[in-house]
Amino acid sequence: MLWNMFLTFFKIGAFTFGGGYAMIPIIQEEIVEKKKWIDDNEFMDAIALAQASPGPVAVNTSVYCGYKLKGFKGAIACTMGTVLPSFITILIIAIFFFQFRANAIIDQIFMGIRPAVVALIASAVYKMWKKAQYGYDKFAIALGTLLIIVFMDISPIWLVIAGGLGSVIINKLRVKK
Amino acid sequence: MGILLELFITFFKIGAFSFGGGYAMLPLIEEEVIQVHNWISSTEFIDILAISEMTPGPIAINSATFLGYKVAGVFGSAVATLGVVMPSFIVMSLIFHFVYKFKESPYVDWIFKGIRPVVLGLIASAAVTVAKSTFIDIKSVIIAIVLFFFVTFKKLNPILAIVLAGGLGVLLY
Numbered sequence: 585m586l587w588n589m590f591l592t593f594f595k596i597g598a599f600t601f602g603g604g605y606a607m608i609p610i611i612q613e614e615i616v617e618k619k620k621w622i623d624d625n626e627f628m629d630a631i632a633l634a635q636a637s638p639g640p641v642a643v644n645t646s647v648y649c650g651y652k653l654k655g656f657k658g659a660i661a662c663t664m665g666t667v668l669p670s671f672i673t674i675l676i677i678a679i680f681f682f683q684f685r686a687n688a689i690i691d692q693i694f695m696g697i698r699p700a701v702v703a704l705i706a707s708a709v710y711k712m713w714k715k716a717q718y719g720y721d722k723f724a725i726a727l728g729t730l731l732i733i734v735f736m737d738i739s740p741i742w743l744v745i746a747g748g749l750g751s752v753i754i755n756k757l758r759v760k761k
Numbered sequence: 762m763g764i765l766l767e768l769f770i771t772f773f774k775i776g777a778f779s780f781g782g783g784y785a786m787l788p789l790i791e792e793e794v795i796q797v798h799n800w801i802s803s804t805e806f807i808d809i810l811a812i813s814e815m816t817p818g819p820i821a822i823n824s825a826t827f828l829g830y831k832v833a834g835v836f837g838s839a840v841a842t843l844g845v846v847m848p849s850f851i852v853m854s855l856i857f858h859f860v861y862k863f864k865e866s867p868y869v870d871w872i873f874k875g876i877r878p879v880v881l882g883l884i885a886s887a888a889v890t891v892a893k894s895t896f897i898d899i900k901s902v903i904i905a906i907v908l909f910f911f912v913t914f915k916k917l918n919p920i921l922a923i924v925l926a927g928g929l930g931v932l933l934y
Contacts, residue, residue, distance in 0.1 A: 751875020
């Protein structure tokens with residue numbers, strides 16, 4: 585199981601281009617849809633916590649998933665898996681730095697990959713959205729978050745905190761009645 | 762030994778004090794490695810960014826590995842990478858245990874229920890942000906639409922989609 589987890593996160597680490605959120609569709613496919621190690625809600629919780637903690641979101645998410653699946657050892661296995669592909673690649677490039685810089689083919693490959701990242705993230709959102717079956721209130725929150733992040737210079741952490749706090753206040757009031 | 766410790770502490774600090782991941786970490790990395798330690802020039806820093814864009818993995822890890830190597834060879838890169846990952850590991854461990862301890866509490870349940878739609882919005886905004894810098898011509902928009910269709914409705918694996926997209930890039934550009 586540990587080896588399997590390591591390999592899965594190694595795959596995730598190896599195909600995450602463009603940082604942070606680009607790995608969400610891949611994690612979703614591999615761990616939520618295919619292996620069913622965690623469900624959609626747990627996955628969103630992991631992302632929320634990863635976002636609110638210091639450090640790279642990809643690493644934070646793998647630590648959380650690792651713990652969830654197999655405790656401390658699981659966390660180590662998943663983190664190693666996520667970090668190693670980038671460590672190995674960069675080390676190779678750092679050693680052979682100059683050969684890498686001018687390469688037309690690599691440029692072309694990335695011209696194709698970058699728009700694919702947009703498609704993958706959008707597709708992950710669509711799938712999570714379909715499964716969550718939110719009402720108008722939650723749709724408004726998601727859309728509001730999207731607009732605030734796109735048009736205003738506000739750190740996502742504040743929105744995560746506001747979402748959690750707002751929900752506690754509303755539910756508290758509801759319980760009192 | 763001194764330089765290795767310095768690398769570790771610097772990247773531990775970067776890991777511990779940068780929130781939001783990805784590009785949100787850049788200002789702190791820049792300040793530490795260029796202004797405070799003078800390990801690289803700003804041109805070299807831009808090179809590292811370009812390389813990070815084209816290689817897999819989180820940008821913080823990529824810069825830690827690269828700088829560690831530049832300052833102190835293979836050991837340096839291992840130490841810097843470990844340093845940048847460590848705070849994540851420690852903080853997420855604490856959070857995980859905390860969440861599990863209070864799993865039954867209605868507050869934890871409420872907090873997460875409130876956060877989930879926000880997270881969905883955040884992920885959607887990531888797609889918009891990447892699209893803004895990526896949709897440079899009609900070809901890139903078409904690549905995105907076609908892949909969105911196949912991944913969403915035809916169950917195309919995302920990893921396969923990335924490989925395919927790389928091939929499309931070579932064909933179209």
